[in-house]
Amino acid sequence: MSDPILRVTDLQKYFPITKGLLRRHVGDVKAVDGVSVEVSERETLGLVGESGCGKSTAGRAMLKLLEPTGGRIEFEGRDITGLSRRQMVPLRREMQMIFQDPYNSLNPRHTVGTIIGAPFDVQGVTPPGGVKSAVQDIMERVGLNPEHYNRYPNEFSGGQRQRVGIARAVVLRPKVIVADEPVSALDVSIQAQVVNLLEDIQDEFGLSYIVIAHDLSVVRHISDRVAVMYLGHLVESASADDLYLMPRHPYTTALLSAVPTPDPDVEKHRARILLTGDLPSPSNPPSGCVFRTRCFKAQDRCATEVPVLRELATGHTVACHFPMEAVSVAVPTPHTRSAAATDTDVSDSPHLPH
Amino acid sequence: MSRFLEVEDLKVSFTTEDGVVQAVDGVSFGVDKGETIAIVGESGSGKSVTSASIMGLHNRRTTKITGSIRLGDDEIVGSSDSRLRELRGKRMAMIFQDPLSSLHPFFTIGKQLVEALQVHSDLNKSDARTKAVEMLDKVGIPNAAKRAGEYPHQLSGGMRQRVMIAMALMNDPDLIIADEPTTALDVTVQAQIIDLLKTLQREFGTAIVLITHDLGVVAETADTVAVMYGGRVVERGTVRDIFYRPQMPYTWGLLSSLPRLDDLRTARLDPIPGSPPSLINLPAGCVFRPRCQYHQFVDGDLCETTRPPLDEVAGGHSIRCHLSAHERERLGTERLNVMTVTSPLKEGA
Numbered sequence: 027m028s029d030p031i032l033r034v035t036d037l038q039k040y041f042p043i044t045k046g047l048l049r050r051h052v053g054d055v056k057a058v059d060g061v062s063v064e065v066s067e068r069e070t071l072g073l074v075g076e077s078g079c080g081k082s083t084a085g086r087a088m089l090k091l092l093e094p095t096g097g098r099i100e101f102e103g104r105d106i107t108g109l110s111r112r113q114m115v116p117l118r119r120e121m122q123m124i125f126q127d128p129y130n131s132l133n134p135r136h137t138v139g140t141i142i143g144a145p146f147d148v149q150g151v152t153p154p155g156g157v158k159s160a161v162q163d164i165m166e167r168v169g170l171n172p173e174h175y176n177r178y179p180n181e182f183s184g185g186q187r188q189r190v191g192i193a194r195a196v197v198l199r200p201k202v203i204v205a206d207e208p209v210s211a212l213d214v215s216i217q218a219q220v221v222n223l224l225e226d227i228q229d230e231f232g233l234s235y236i237v238i239a240h241d242l243s244v245v246r247h248i249s250d251r252v253a254v255m256y257l258g259h260l261v262e263s264a265s266a267d268d269l270y271l272m273p274r275h276p277y278t279t280a281l282l283s284a285v286p287t288p289d290p291d292v293e294k295h296r297a298r299i300l301l302t303g304d305l306p307s308p309s310n311p312p313s314g315c316v317f318r319t320r321c322f323k324a325q326d327r328c329a330t331e332v333p334v335l336r337e338l339a340t341g342h343t344v345a346c347h348f349p350m351e352a353v354s355v356a357v358p359t360p361h362t363r364s365a366a367a368t369d370t371d372v373s374d375s376p377h378l379p380h
Numbered sequence: 381m382s383r384f385l386e387v388e389d390l391k392v393s394f395t396t397e398d399g400v401v402q403a404v405d406g407v408s409f410g411v412d413k414g415e416t417i418a419i420v421g422e423s424g425s426g427k428s429v430t431s432a433s434i435m436g437l438h439n440r441r442t443t444k445i446t447g448s449i450r451l452g453d454d455e456i457v458g459s460s461d462s463r464l465r466e467l468r469g470k471r472m473a474m475i476f477q478d479p480l481s482s483l484h485p486f487f488t489i490g491k492q493l494v495e496a497l498q499v500h501s502d503l504n505k506s507d508a509r510t511k512a513v514e515m516l517d518k519v520g521i522p523n524a525a526k527r528a529g530e531y532p533h534q535l536s537g538g539m540r541q542r543v544m545i546a547m548a549l550m551n552d553p554d555l556i557i558a559d560e561p562t563t564a565l566d567v568t569v570q571a572q573i574i575d576l577l578k579t580l581q582r583e584f585g586t587a588i589v590l591i592t593h594d595l596g597v598v599a600e601t602a603d604t605v606a607v608m609y610g611g612r613v614v615e616r617g618t619v620r621d622i623f624y625r626p627q628m629p630y631t632w633g634l635l636s637s638l639p640r641l642d643d644l645r646t647a648r649l650d651p652i653p654g655s656p657p658s659l660i661n662l663p664a665g666c667v668f669r670p671r672c673q674y675h676q677f678v679d680g681d682l683c684e685t686t687r688p689p690l691d692e693v694a695g696g697h698s699i700r701c702h703l704s705a706h707e708r709e710r711l712g713t714e715r716l717n718v719m720t721v722t723s724p725l726k727e728g729a
Contacts, residue, residue, distance in 0.1 A: 076566035077537075183655045213422035214593060218637030218651030225648070240566065243596075247639035247649070270641060284571035285641055286596030290619045293600040300575060301568045304536040 029103060030064035031234050032088065032121075032202050037061045037097035039080070039087045043309060055309045057083040059258040061097075062335070063236075065202065065251075068228065070235040072249030072266065074242060074281075078305050080258040085204045085238045089121050090114055101202075119149055122195040126207035128187030132179040138165075139175035142193045149198065161197065167230070168193045168223060185216035189223065196227055204236045209244060221248060242285050246270055251341075254278050257316040258308055260335065264342035274338055274349040276323050315347065323348045382450075383410035384587050385434070385555055390447035390457075392429050392438065401659045403429040405611040406447075408690070411604070413554060414581065416588040418598040418619075420634070421608035424656050427591045430608075431557045433457075434589065435474050436464040451555060470500045473548035477560035479540035483532040489516075489543050490528030496550045515546040520576060538569035542576065549580060559591045574601060595638060599623060604696075607631050610657050610667035613690060617697035627708050628699040629674050632715045650715075666702065674711055678702045 038061075040054035058080045065071040075081045086092045088099060090106065099107045106117060122145075125131035132141055143161045146153060153160040162172035168189045179187055188208065195203055208224065209217040225248060228235060239245050245252060246266060253263040254275065262275040273279045280299040287293060301320050306312055312319050318328040325348065333345045339352070392404040404426040411417040419427045432438055434449055436456050449456040454467060476482040484492060493512035497503060503511065509528070516524035519542040532540055541561065548556055558577065562570040578601060581588055590601060598605055598619065605622040607615040607630065615628040626632055633652035654671040657663060663670055665684040675683040688700040693708075701708070 076568065185655055213656070214595070214634060215422060215637045215652040216655060218639070218649040219653075221639065222649055222651065242567065243639045243641050246641055281568060282641065284567040286571075286574075286594070286600040287641060288595035288599045288623065288635065288638055290599045290623050293596075298571060298575075300571055304538060304569075 033064040033100040035098040038095040072245035072252040075255035122200040124205040386410040418602035425608040426611040472555040473553040475558040621697040
């Protein structure tokens with residue numbers, strides 16, 4: 027594929043823990059610890075993991091909305107890690123964010139026209155034809171009625187508000203959008219509308235997405251590549267098909283096996299790997315492999331040696347000493363499909379073009 | 381046919397500044413001991429109002445409830461507060477979505493469990509304490525005796541939800557209402573909690589009313605399903621009826637708007653257009669009519685003028701829809717085929 031638009035290498039974000047009156051530095055919450063991902067033009071990268079795994083922090087640090095503690099961020103080949111806030115301003119045109127909560131991310135005292143047009147103001151640019159017509163144009167494209175330009179956010183439903191958030195993010199025609207849980211606050215039928223909208227505007231504007239989500243089915247649906255995080259670390263990254271059909275990290279395997287499928291017959295016969303215990307604290311992570319305390323394959327080596335990310339197959343990297351066998355897992359199959367279809371060995375099948 | 385919990389023609393309305401909100405309008409369903417019924421619907425469909433009515437939790441002054449909710453021999457609609465207090469906790473219990481705001485932050489979980497127990501029995505404190513620890517152990521909390529002395533904030537979300545389940549089970553109720561019990565949890569923890577609920581149900585023979593919007597969880601746990609829309613049950617049947625033989629356009633839409641793990645990116649989601657109706661100002665006729673893609677297949681203006689009754693289409697499978705059996709068969713097959721042809725990779729195999 028072409029050169030990545032955004033490349034993040036070994037990203038770290040630590041939050042200091044201080045104690046006492048003098049705010050003595052006693053430790054760090056290692057929210058993100060060594061995450062490397064990249065996204066190419068028109069590509070969608072899904073970033074998944076459970077709550078507290080650092081996926082949102084990673085997403086914000088990538089856009090330098092949070093100052094990273096370490097690592098390197100390159101945008102179109104240019105190192106932007108050390109840029110100051112002011113130096114970042116022109117770059118913000120190219121990198122935008124869509125937030126999870128369509129209720130709190132829109133100023134209730136501004137009309138949606140003002141909200142969607144605000145990026146023009148910040149950047150000090152006037153689009154040809156004026157701000158209002160540009161805003162109304164984008165409103166129409168995201169499925170809002172342009173005549174509602176002067177309405178306030180409280181007059182809109184959750185799904186429509188999320189469309190406002192999307193319109194604000196794309197109005198400057200950015201190249202990269204980080205979407206943090208873009209649909210998780212929405213009802214199922216509305217969620218599908220917004221997922222389709224995200225796909226449509228990606229095609230129309232040639233956007234690259236980094237989609238942060240905990241809903242593995244949604245990520246599966248919209249991503250080309252998927253990266254899995256656990257306790258601040260990247261544990262596995264692969265093309266969406268590879269990752270879902272042939273997970274190699276025990277955590278990914280367990281995570282996928284935990285997702286219930288809307289299909290009663292499949293559910294009845296599905297083997298499930300139940301993880302025991304809870305997520306350890308990121309201020310005091312386990313030694314060696316961070317997943318070892320809950321891992322069903324853990325051995326002595328896992329406690330002493332930190333597993334590094336290595337490429338087990340083309341484009342499929344895993345950080346594990348004892349990765350799963352390279353056989354496709356029994357993918358839950360809707361009962362309408364023939365039973366034989368379950369056994370497809372995906373590694374022999376041609377990969378679908380993205 | 382009288383089941384353990386029998387809800388019949390339940391209607392709940394609230395008076396608000398903007399007018400009367402008819403939150404639930406003619407809901408009927410039932411569930412037996414040892415069985416799980418899932419109530420599925422989007423926000424505003426009336427599913428949580430229904431469950432709060434079963435528990436008798438609505439404010440009498442602002443809420444108008446008609447119809448009947450029978451739990452065994454007890455009629456809940458119109459029961460006195462003192463009778464309801466006896467029933468709540470003892471015969472029926474509720475598990476809420478958010479365990480942090482349902483537990484008291486100032487008291488240890490042990491104390492809260494003991495209190496739940498002592499309301500309904502004359503166990504002395506130390507016996508109650510023993511039973512509380514036993515129950516914590518049963519719901520899979522490691523080191524239960526020590527954990528009982530901790531406060532809610534010291535536990536993780538999954539652990540708190542286990543405490544809620546332990547509390548619900550303390551008095552050995554016959555009915556548990558679980559309102560989105562796993563929505564606030566991560567998938568791996570969700571899997572643990574669902575597993576736990578199923579195991580406990582087998583052990584105690586409890587009837588469960590599961591309120592959820594997650595069709596995956598429904599497929600995994602429910603025996604029967606009631607799909608709600610605009611305050612009504614629009615389709616009701618066994619879990620297989622709903623997933624494999626859905627007969628109502630709203631259910632088709634729900635199923636086809638869902639991305640699935642076994643779905644490849646090439647398939648586009650097929651959402652329901654529009655958004656759910658306001659309960660203050662419901663459309664005349666079929667409440668789903670404004671979002672229904674199939675109303676043109678119904679003769680005349682039936683969908684615009686007449687509310688469809690809940691008709692039985694097969695044994696135990698009922699729907700609210702004016703479409704003829706023939707049209708439902710044709711359109712349903714069409715819609716569901718689109719759904720299943722999602723994976724060119726697997727089809728080629």
